[in-house]
Amino acid sequence: MKVVCIGSGNVATHLTYALKAKGIDVIQVWSRDLANASELAKIINAVAISNLNEIDRSADLYVIAVKDDAISTVADALRGVKGLVVHTSGATAIEVLSPLKNYGVLYPLQTFSKAKPIDFTNVPLCIEASNEEALEVLKGIAQLLSSPFYEVSSDKRKILHLAAVFACNFVNHLYTLSDKIVEHFELDFEMLKPLIMETALKVQTELPINVQTGPAVRNDEQTMIKHKDLLNSMPELKEIYQTLSKSIKKTHL
Amino acid sequence: MKVVCIGSGNVATHLTYALKAKGIDVIQVWSRDLANASELAKIINAVAISNLNEIDRSADLYVIAVKDDAISTVADALRGVKGLVVHTSGATAIEVLSPLKNYGVLYPLQTFSKAKPIDFTNVPLCIEASNEEALEVLKGIAQLLSSPFYEVSSDKRKILHLAAVFACNFVNHLYTLSDKIVEHFELDFEMLKPLIMETALKVQTELPINVQTGPAVRNDEQTMIKHKDLLNSMPELKEIYQTLSKSIKKTHL
16 A cells, blocks of 8 residues: 655654554655655655645555645645545545545544654544545554544534544643643642643543532632632633633532 | 541542551541441541540541641641641641641642542652651651652642642543533544543643644634534533633733
């Protein structure tokens, strides 16, 4: 199987590493910026290109891992190829690829950082395809990577993407705010790390609604007043404290 | 060393389990509700009591792990004892114990659930004491439990407690909300679990501000508009989406 990777960001990088590690031949990496394409391409022994016209039209699989609003431009450039074309976006419907013959979606429901290697056995892959044969190819890739996979429609995938904003992006921002608080008072974020791990571990076996702790769920108004006083010098955090405490109280009425 | 445990909640339970496992003799467990005291006491081979007058006055250490607003009542009942009296509250100043001779604080910066055993090597203990000797006892306990420990004043401890609300209680609530979203659209929370783990793992080695991802930090207005539309039937979540997105944008200006 010959693969062309279109994009050189976090998803492109980790997915091509993983495919390469399983013996898949990634022949080209495209990026608008040739330097970025080269950086990834040299690691996986592929050819770096920065012009969509240079894409090899005989590949078996084209993975589009670019910004959401650039997907349709790439799809246009791939018109007429026989290979399977997939995008990796959570928020973009499969229809953006409808000008193509065989197309689908391979959305990894995971957060990727360039610096940190990722184990694909922990990456749920949400797959969707324009036809049965394409679906089988995507299942085969998921199995090759030993990734759990789910057949998910475009409508449901965008819901997962939204839920991931709450469970990952917003959560990381709360970590940032807790760091801001300890920094502001000359304490060390290091001290909070075991708590952060345990909080995530807990919901691997329990439903989060059943393990909620803290002053809001206990209706401990005294503590909440003290906390808000401490945040007087950080009005933005105070607003978030109020909004989330109110929501916890409402959820656990 | 003879220990009396006052309280039978999550902190009391896990701390006495850990002390017992290290060969410390926990002689009594007090709870207002004798049934609760008995449940914990029988596991660690202690005597259950429900009257503060029955507390053994010759113990070496009294651990007060009750609700914050009940600490001073317990402290009053312990007036005159020679042993070291500590409370385990993040939000309560050490002075609440000032009627006593030797006193201190042993605040575990961790989230405890009854159902889930906890490894104390992952529980940072924040310690504070009324005198040098008492401080040495608390350091000795931390070392016995192989827990990382930090000397933290009452003023700084309440900051840590506040930061923990953001990094644990609010984070868990966001997990609850993400579960609500997937449930609402008949998807499975299971799919989000690897993402939740990876998000927590990432900040063990990177500062959260450096690994923020998602539409808000990218200023991807199109996606944010679509997300808010999806939340039209869940106005509370929409408000949280807006508040946190705004804060992410401001933080990463």
